[in-house]
Amino acid sequence: MYNRIKRYLEQNVTQSRLEHSMATSRMCGYLCNLFGIDEAPGKIAGIAHDIARELHDNEKIALAEKDIYTTTPYEREHPVLLHGRAGAVLLSEQFSLSDEPVLQAVRWHTTGHTGMGVIGKILFVADYIEPGRTHIDDAYRQKILKMSLDAMVLEILSKEITHLRNSGNAIVEDSILLYDDLLNSGLKG
Ligand SMILES: [Fe+2]
Ligand SMILES: [Fe+2]
Structure with a gap:
């Protein structure tokens, strides 16, 4: 599957x-190993x-x-927000990919989503911190890599929410709900 997707x-x-997709895939593999889960689905989600x-x-x-999830008018006005959802459908239709945790990870990687699984969280983090990303420096990357998985997601979400607020953009409900969920689960922001 990995090679088929890479060729596409x-x-x-x-x-x-x-290059970003390959680097995200490698970072997903690294995080899967760090958190003791099988790296194969993570690497597919990443690529x-x-x-x-x-x-x-x-x-x-x-x-x-x-x-299977309906789109909102705001998302249809900002279709970039839908590229995860569109990707999940494309992978299921054209690649017969049926691994639900992988499809879910792809589906929600842009905004995050409450109840997202371990692969989803790993992809969300890997997408943000893969080494080709120049919006963060290596010290910050290393700081993130020392956290628990939920703390990583919370840290990145709060950065993204602050960034969106400062640039005058709307924050989609999925991100806010996930942020609140993680905070309520006892993690300190
Ligand atoms: Fe993306
Ligand atoms: Fe990405």
Whole structure:
């Protein structure tokens, strides 16, 4: 599956997206090992997560509309928010990918989602901290890598929410709900 998806990306996305996807996959594998779970599904989630990121907006919307979760008007106005949902549908339709934790991880990687599983959390973190990401420095990356998985997700969510607020963007409900959930679970922000 990994190689099939990689070959598809080689034909269909930019080189920088391919490199980001491969680096995210490697970081997912690293985090799976760190937290003692099988790395294979994590690596597939990582290579696959942005498979729909470069589709035209109308293709993203059309695919996401086939998802089992309904889309909101705000998401349809900002289709980039739907690339995870569209990716999950594409992977299930065109690659017959049926590993539900992997599909869920891809589905919610942009915003996070309450009740997201371990693979979902690992992908959410890996997408943000893979070494090609220049918006964070290595000291911050190392700081994150010392945390528990939930604390990593909470740290990244709070950074993203602050960033969105400061840049005047809306914060989707999925992210707020996950943030509240993690805080209420006893983690300190
Ligand atoms: Fe993405
Ligand atoms: Fe990504």
